[in-house]
Amino acid sequence: MRQILSIVFFVFAAFFFIVESKSTTGSRVLVLLDKEDDKNLYTKFFESLEGRDYILTYKTASDPSIELFSYGERVFDHFINFAQKKDKTDNITPTSLISFVNNGGNILLAISSEITENIRIFARELDIEFDERDTFVIDHFNYNISDDGKHTLLVSNNVVNNEAILSKEVIEGPPVLFRGIGHKAGTVPLLTKIMRANDTAYSYETKDGQVVDQEPLAIGNSIGLISALQARNNARVTFVGSLEFFSDRFFDSPVQKFNSSKSYPRSGNEAFVNDLTKWTLQEKGVLRVTSRSHHKEDEYEQLEVYRIKDNFIYTIGISEYVNDQWQPFNGNDVQLELIMLDPYIRVNLTALPTTKNNHARKYEAHLQLPDVYGVFTLKVNYKRPGYTYIVDTTTITIRHFRHNEYPRYISAAYPYYTGAASMGIGFLLFCFIWIVNKDAGKTAAEKKKTN
Numbered sequence: 327m328r329q330i331l332s333i334v335f336f337v338f339a340a341f342f343f344i345v346e347s348k349s350t351t352g353s354r355v356l357v358l359l360d361k362e363d364d365k366n367l368y369t370k371f372f373e374s375l376e377g378r379d380y381i382l383t384y385k386t387a388s389d390p391s392i393e394l395f396s397y398g399e400r401v402f403d404h405f406i407n408f409a410q411k412k413d414k415t416d417n418i419t420p421t422s423l424i425s426f427v428n429n430g431g432n433i434l435l436a437i438s439s440e441i442t443e444n445i446r447i448f449a450r451e452l453d454i455e456f457d458e459r460d461t462f463v464i465d466h467f468n469y470n471i472s473d474d475g476k477h478t479l480l481v482s483n484n485v486v487n488n489e490a491i492l493s494k495e496v497i498e499g500p501p502v503l504f505r506g507i508g509h510k511a512g513t514v515p516l517l518t519k520i521m522r523a524n525d526t527a528y529s530y531e532t533k534d535g536q537v538v539d540q541e542p543l544a545i546g547n548s549i550g551l552i553s554a555l556q557a558r559n560n561a562r563v564t565f566v567g568s569l570e571f572f573s574d575r576f577f578d579s580p581v582q583k584f585n586s587s588k589s590y591p592r593s594g595n596e597a598f599v600n601d602l603t604k605w606t607l608q609e610k611g612v613l614r615v616t617s618r619s620h621h622k623e624d625e626y627e628q629l630e631v632y633r634i635k636d637n638f639i640y641t642i643g644i645s646e647y648v649n650d651q652w653q654p655f656n657g658n659d660v661q662l663e664l665i666m667l668d669p670y671i672r673v674n675l676t677a678l679p680t681t682k683n684n685h686a687r688k689y690e691a692h693l694q695l696p697d698v699y700g701v702f703t704l705k706v707n708y709k710r711p712g713y714t715y716i717v718d719t720t721t722i723t724i725r726h727f728r729h730n731e732y733p734r735y736i737s738a739a740y741p742y743y744t745g746a747a748s749m750g751i752g753f754l755l756f757c758f759i760w761i762v763n764k765d766a767g768k769t770a771a772e773k774k775k776t777n
């Protein structure tokens with residue numbers, strides 16, 4: 327019996343072990359390649375994904391069996407595209423990629439100068455415009471010293487300074503090597519430009535004896551090299567304009583910028599790609615709300631109906647996914663809004679200290695409810711680049727004073743009290759005088775009669 331139990335236990339344990347990857351959204355990855363053999367060019371990249379417990383399914387772009395959906399359900403949690411050749415199959419279309427994102431799937435697209443039309447249309451949907459086929463980003467001042475011809479092998483550390491996406495070691499670490507196509511990212515606020523070209527760069531074809539006689543699509547630091555979009559449902563799409571960026575050759579290559587004496591024994595590509603895939607596959611920069619509560623300042627019970635002008639406390643717990651576990655989130659700019667059509671009150675939430683075993687940090691706000699009654703929404707709307715969005719709403723009702731909640735005697739009403747009292751006194755006085763005078767009158771008349 328005990329043996330059977332332990333076998334059952336191990337089967338369950340194994341099951342959970344396999345299912346649980348480092349990502350918060352799932353472990354099934356579809357990798358699309360031009361040829362099966364191409365896998366060998368990126369062994370370090372794929373090994374690092376497998377080391378993080380992802381289940382990789384390799385397919386070639388010409389495989390007719392590729393499907394992102396089956397009976398309307400997503401078959402994969404993430405999609406990595408390394409395929410560059412002209413699309414032969416119709417399974418990966420811009421429409422299917424869009425619905426993959428709308429369903430919460432994450433996408434990492436490595437794009438070279440052989441960009442396919444499907445990818446271009448998909449990128450355009452997200453407000454990213456890639457340059458023409460066969461163009462490269464060229465920079466005559468920031469190239470690897472080995473590149474003595476076209477100057478397309480860029481050396482760059484012009485990366486976004488956002489620690490939700492890239493760790494400090496990568497931002498300050500050795501520069502990365504990049505050879506590929508540039509793009510222009512639009513102004514959609516959901517877009518983050520992760521790496522840009524230097525001011526001296528431009529994007530053009532690189533034929534022999536090429537003369538630049540047309541205005542390039544983009545010049546200078548408006549050329550995006552790596553950009554990402556986080557959709558409203560928190561799905562992430564990352565565009566990397568270079569396929570070689572992921573190659574073992576670039577991972578292991580020494581780097582020396584032209585005209586610079588500083589040389590690095592290894593490029594920063596491996597660490598960069600590690601952070602970039604962690605972010606894209608939702609292993610970092612992921613927030614969640616763990617708890618929320620509200621009550622009156624001197625009570626501890628959560629009510630649904632409060633009174634106008636009550637002193638009120640709102641608390642929300644937020645945790646962040648860091649190094650494969652949920653930890654307290656350290657933000658100092660979380661705000662609370664009290665809304666009825668428009669925000670009536672917007673206050674900063676203050677972070678409370680946490681103890682060691684806490685997985686979430688509590689944020690608290692003290693406020694006095696407004697002098698308006700009705701149904702209000704308490705909303706925490708936290709959207710910062712690099713982090714998943716938090717939109718957390720609770721509804722409360724604010725009622726007016728009950729008739730017996732008003733104070734009994736108010737000083738402003740003393741004229742009325744005096745008025746009522748003087749009226750009473752006056753009435754008594756009048757009655758008294760009238761009765762006395764009547765008696766006197768009667769006796770006088772009677773006196774006349776008798777006379």
Ligand SMILES: *[C@@H]1O[C@H](CO)[C@@H](O)[C@H](O)[C@H]1NC(C)=O
Nearest residue numbers: 470471472576579580581582
């Ligand atoms: C970059 O330049 C260094 C130094 O010359 C060289 O060793 C390395 O191979 C170059 N990298 C690539 C990818 O060509």
Ligand SMILES: *[C@@H]1O[C@H](CO)[C@@H](O)[C@H](O)[C@H]1NC(C)=O
Nearest residue numbers: 467468483484524525526583
């Ligand atoms: C652009 O390139 C120049 C020349 O190499 C360099 O001095 C400068 O720091 C670079 N700018 C950025 C933002 O990387």
Ligand SMILES: *[C@@H]1O[C@H](CO)[C@@H](O)[C@H](O)[C@H]1NC(C)=O
Nearest residue numbers: 465466467468584585586587
């Ligand atoms: C390279 O450096 C040399 C001397 O340090 C300088 O004269 C030259 O102008 C530099 N070239 C470029 C393209 O910056």
Ligand SMILES: *[C@@H]1O[C@H](CO)[C@@H](O)[C@H](O)[C@H]1NC(C)=O
Nearest residue numbers: 658659660661672673674675
């Ligand atoms: C809330 O915090 C922001 C910055 O975090 C600050 O600029 C602002 O003044 C604060 N508002 C209040 C009401 O304290």
